[in-house]
Amino acid sequence: MSTSSSTILTESGTNELEIIEFHLEKQMPDGSKKTCYYGINVAKVREVIQVPETSDYPNAQPHMIGVFSSRDILTPLVDLAGWLGVPTSKEIDKKFVIVTDFNRMTNGFLIDSISRIHRISWNDVESPSQFLEAGEQDCVVAVVRKDQNLIMILDFEKIIADINPELSMEKYDVTADKSVDLNQKMITKRNAKTIMVVDDSAFIRNLILETLSSAGYNTIACKDGGEAHDKLTELAEIAKKEDVPVSELVDAVVSDVEMPRMDGMHLVKRLRDSDVYKEMPIVMFSSLMSDDNREKALALGANDTLTKPEIGRMVALMDQFILK
CATH class of the missing domain: 2.40.50.180 (CheA-289, Domain 4)
Incomplete structure (x- = not known):
């Protein structure tokens, strides 16, 4: 077979x-x-x-x-x-x-x-x-x-x-990565931003959360695409009620591809079909990120993709999209 x-x-x-x-x-x-x-x-x-x-x-x-x-x-x-x-x-x-x-x-x-x-x-x-x-x-x-x-x-x-x-990605330590800017000014900038991390593996999810938070970012964790979509819908409603842009509550999404209830590709499609999340930075982080899947993710509206060993590129990529 x-x-x-x-x-x-x-x-x-x-x-x-x-x-x-x-x-x-x-x-x-x-x-x-x-x-x-x-x-x-x-x-x-x-x-x-x-x-x-x-x-x-x-x-x-x-x-x-x-x-x-x-x-x-x-x-x-x-x-x-x-x-x-x-x-x-x-x-x-x-x-x-x-x-x-x-x-x-x-x-x-x-x-x-x-x-x-x-x-x-x-x-x-x-x-x-x-x-x-x-x-x-x-x-x-x-x-x-x-x-x-x-x-x-x-x-x-x-x-x-x-x-x-x-x-293992566990060996990566952002605080020891000289390519990542960790001066206080940059950390303060990241402290004002929030990234949603979506992954069904608690092991991978916690590694991403630790990497982003160690660099200064605030994070929101979701264990699958369904939970992420529900949470983002709730944040959109809060932003509307408080008459503020949704970026005041969440600035970007990092998502796996294969997840229960709703996969990452479908999550991207749903978010890009909504007026609120049309422009929000979305990065796909997956072990299945072949050239073909990368093209599909970008076609659906993802800003960029990473293959799961590349956690060392995560902070710099989020800086690029969030701290322009």
Whole structure:
């Protein structure tokens, strides 16, 4: 099974996505098995293959089985069940590997079986409950109900950051970045501005919030496009009631693309269709920001785009749009 993001990606702004459903077979204490249902956005998947021959890698991170060559790219193979704490069979000859390609990285994830592709509306993708969304350590960003099963959409950025900490955005510290102007005059200017940050991953959302606030910006956090749209509608009503421009309450939006309830592309479309938010700076920050997706985001009205490893460009870009 192989995929092509250029042909499978749904039309921008339609608030739809396609997910690949896959399974892990949990071994229960009584010897029985329980199927665990998971999902990943098709746009993140390069291909699904049988388990390849791997080579051991010295001092590998926990749950890294080894490395293999995927289209001439050295690719780590991750024991997904091991990372999730799901006990499964150790026999891997009948298992499969999902090869992902996002955040400018290629990774392989060991799974027990592949099911099928579902085309769904983001309206049907639910945010985890408050109990499940435990914070930065949570690895489930959304839930889809299909055929009386709950399909857990995993936070693969969080998993990769945990396994490859050297590649994680957590290592970025804006206060140590000499390319960012942190003199008191500039910090005071940023203190007068507010940026809304929209991302369904608590892990990523908190990294963005910390980066912007450390540079002096005020922030508003939203966990999905639906919450962001509701909050922006509320702010527009407050601005109208108080007879002030909405920029007195919020100056810009930084948004992920794939999110429950309403995706980032559809959020941009809705905001640009409104009189209040036609001109507000919007930057898309996503692991799926291919050249094609960048063109789609800009066509819908985004001012610019960033790929998720590029958090180091965030403050300078917001300065450019907000502090002209």
